[in-house]
Amino acid sequence: GxxxxxxxxxxxxxxxxxxxxxxxxxxxxxxxxxxxxxxxxxGILFQDEYLFPHLSVGANLAFGLKPEVRGRAARRARIEA
Structure with a gap:
């Protein structure tokens, strides 16, 4: 309000x-x-109900990566940065 x-x-x-x-x-x-x-x-990340509970933290972060970030190693590096 x-x-x-x-x-x-x-x-x-x-x-x-x-x-x-x-x-x-x-x-x-x-x-x-x-x-x-x-x-x-x-960007904004709200506190509740916008994460996929069945995915790990890393997998939730990976979900938001740009499509240009390809390959397992590149995606992992971006998540861990």
């Missing part, structure tokens, strides 16, 4: 078009306001 999720959506660039945002979003001196979502390089 206080706008926490809306604020996070604005920061990540996933704010629904139905919302109107004024002002700027700055992070480390950089204005993120006009950047597309993927260029912001910010």
């Amino acid at each position: 206080s706008g926490k999720s809306t604020l996070l959506a604005a920061i990540t660039g996933t704010l629904d078009a139905a919302f109107t945002m004024t002002g700027r979003i700055r992070l480390d001196g950089h204005d993120l306001s006009g950047l597309p979502t993927e260029a912001r390089r910010i």
